[in-house]
Each structure stands twice: as structure tokens, then as C-alpha cells.
Amino acid sequence: MSRTPAEFPPPRPSRRALLGAPLLLPFAARAQGLDDSLAGVVRRGVLRVSVSFWTSRFLPRPGPDAPGMRDGFHDALSRLIAQQLGVRAELLPVRESGQGASRLIEGEVDVALAPPITRQLLRQIMFCSPHLNLDLVVVARGAQATERPRQRLQGMRLGALSVLAAALVDRGTLASVTPVATPWQLLRLLTEGQLDGAILTSVTADSALRELPELGLRVQQSLAPATFAAAVAYGAHDLRRAVNLAIEQLLLDGRLADLFRRETGLPFNPPYPE
Numbered sequence: 001m002s003r004t005p006a007e008f009p010p011p012r013p014s015r016r017a018l019l020g021a022p023l024l025l026p027f028a029a030r031a032q033g034l035d036d037s038l039a040g041v042v043r044r045g046v047l048r049v050s051v052s053f054w055t056s057r058f059l060p061r062p063g064p065d066a067p068g069m070r071d072g073f074h075d076a077l078s079r080l081i082a083q084q085l086g087v088r089a090e091l092l093p094v095r096e097s098g099q100g101a102s103r104l105i106e107g108e109v110d111v112a113l114a115p116p117i118t119r120q121l122l123r124q125i126m127f128c129s130p131h132l133n134l135d136l137v138v139v140a141r142g143a144q145a146t147e148r149p150r151q152r153l154q155g156m157r158l159g160a161l162s163v164l165a166a167a168l169v170d171r172g173t174l175a176s177v178t179p180v181a182t183p184w185q186l187l188r189l190l191t192e193g194q195l196d197g198a199i200l201t202s203v204t205a206d207s208a209l210r211e212l213p214e215l216g217l218r219v220q221q222s223l224a225p226a227t228f229a230a231a232v233a234y235g236a237h238d239l240r241r242a243v244n245l246a247i248e249q250l251l252l253d254g255r256l257a258d259l260f261r262r263e264t265g266l267p268f269n270p271p272y273p274e
Contacts, residue, residue: 037236041087041110048090048109049078050100053161053183054116054134054228055264057207069093069183072263073203074113077131077247080255081111081230084246096181097161101125104233111243114228118167121231128230128243130271131256135202136164139209140220141190153197153221159186160199164226168199183208191215199223203264227271 041047056069075091082089092109094100100112104125117127138158153174160168162179169177178195180186186198187208197220200208209217230247232240250256257268 037110037232037239038085038242039238041085041239045087046090047078047082047085047087047111048092049082050103050109050112051075051078051091051093052100052113052115053094053097053204054114054201055132055203055260056183057204057264058183058187058211073260076259076263077250077256078111078113080250080259081243081246084249085242097163097179100231101163104231107233110232110236110239112231114230116164116167116226116228118163119170120166121163124234125231126234126236126240128232128240129247130227130229131247131251132228132260133225133269133271134228135225135269136199136223137202137205137219138197138221138223139190139200139205139217140197141216142218156196157194158197158199159189159195161186164199167226168223187212187215187217190217197221201226203266206264206266225269229271 051071051074055073056071078089103109159178159180165177165179168174189195190198260268
């Protein structure tokens with residue numbers, strides 16, 4: 001599938017720059033560049049991170065006022081990035097899809113981890129270099145069935161988290177997808193018969209099948225993967241460069257892959273071809 005030039009990830013820093021990242025960050029923090037984004041984080045001593053649903057796992061007994069999800073991978077990644085910057089991480093889990101972008105725009109957080117790269121979000125926030133590809137799957141109820149051809153999915157009533165629903169329709173993957181605020185709402189609509197299938201990431205789908213066997217869910221269809229990246233507010237160029245260096249260092253030394261496998265139990269799908 002071809003992508004528009006705007007959807008291609010930013011150029012990757014050189015290997016020499018990546019290996020020198022931990023030494024450069026303290027000097028970058030003291031520098032007064034074109035913006036105050038990184039210096040502001042260092043002055044506060046806190047990196048405020050909005051953590052989304054994309055690599056979350058279902059909690060079997062969610063509280064009445066909680067989203068009922070836990071993203072151990074991006075929680076831990078937030079702390080590693082903050083450590084590279086010499087500050088501590090303050091984690092703010094989202095309560096609904098799209099909240100990470102709105103928090104960045106309103107200045108409530110410094111970084112969002114980690115929305116999918118879509119045309120709509122590219123107009124609202126600045127993405128860092130991608131750090132993860134995740135397969136998208138259609139989860140349905142009932143007995144196991146043969147995977148449908150892509151065109152036959154057009155007749156199914158499908159739902160997805162609102163940010164992803166718009167992207168799937170925009171890139172022509174599907175003609176119509178119902179936008180839903182949270183993964184738990186997706187499963188509720190599915191079990192109530194209001195949807196024929198719920199589009200989830202492979203991590204969240206695996207969690208649903210493992211943690212909620214009483215729902216009788218199965219994977220109906222695999223779709224094209226989505227690419228995910230940290231994001232910052234427009235104009236936060238210094239912070240974006242620092243986050244890029246931190247994540248690229250974690251990719252190079254293998255800690256990012258190890259962290260993903262430990263927290264999800266699934267193979268790590270790198271953002272760039274080997």
C-alpha cells in the first residue's frame with residue numbers, strides 16, 4: 001500500500017549520533033533553542049506522558065471510573081525515555097481514543113505514547129520516529145470460521161477506536177467503520193450484537209482472547225499493520241529531537257524489543273525493515 005510523502009517517518013539519526021545520545025542530552029537540556037519544550041521539561045524535572053490504548057491489555061474486573069486497561073509496555077517506555085532525559089515520568093492514561101492528541105494541543109502533557117500515524121493526526125500533532133508496527137485484526141464472536149476475503153468485510157458492521165476508524169476509511173481499507181471511544185465499549189457493542197466485528201491491535205486482541213474467554217471471541221480477519229510513534233505538540237522541536245534520540249538508542253541496544261516481549265508476550269515487530 002502506497003503512502004503519501006507526509007506519512008513517511010522522519011529521517012533516522014546516524015548511528016554515531018544515536019550512540020552519543022546519552023552524552024548529548026544534558027547539553028541539549030541546557031540549550032535555549034528555537035523553543036522551550038525540552039528546557040521546560042528539565043526545569044520541572046517531570047516528563048508528562050499521555051499513555052493510550054494501543055498496546056493495552058484488558059483488566060478482567062475494571063473499576064467503575066477507570067478505562068479498565070493497562071499498557072505495561074508504554075508505561076515502562078515512558079520511564080525509560082524520562083530516564084534518558086534525566087527527569088521522572090508522570091503517567092496519564094487516556095480515558096478515550098484521541099485524548100492524547102487533545103492533551104498535547106491543550107498543553108496538558110509533553111508526550112503522547114503512542115498514537116498511530118494517520119493523515120488526520122499529522123495535521124494536529126508532530127510525530128517522532130516510529131518505534132512499533134502492530135498488526136490490526138478483526139475480532140468476532142462465535143465458532144471459528146475461514147478468514148474472509150477483504151472485500152467481504154465490507155458487509156460487516158465493524159467498529160474501531162475513533163482515531164483508527166477514521167484512518168481505515170481514509171486510506172480505503174474499509175468503506176465504513178463505526179468510531180468507538182474505548183476497547184471495552186467495542187467489546188460491549190460486539191457482545192450485544194450491535195457490531196459484527198471489532199478492529200483491535202494484535203496486542204489488545206490477544207489480551208481479550210486470554211483474559212475474557214467467557215465472551216467466546218475469535219480472530220476473524222487480519223488487516224494491514226499500523227505504525228505507531230511518540231508524538232509532541234507542534235513547535236516542540238527540541239523535545240522531539242530528544243525523544244527521537246532516546247527511542248533510537250533503545251531500538252539499537254535491543255531494550256525496546258526486550259521490553260515489548262516481556263510486557264505483551266508477543267514477538268516484537270520493528271518499525272523499519274531489517
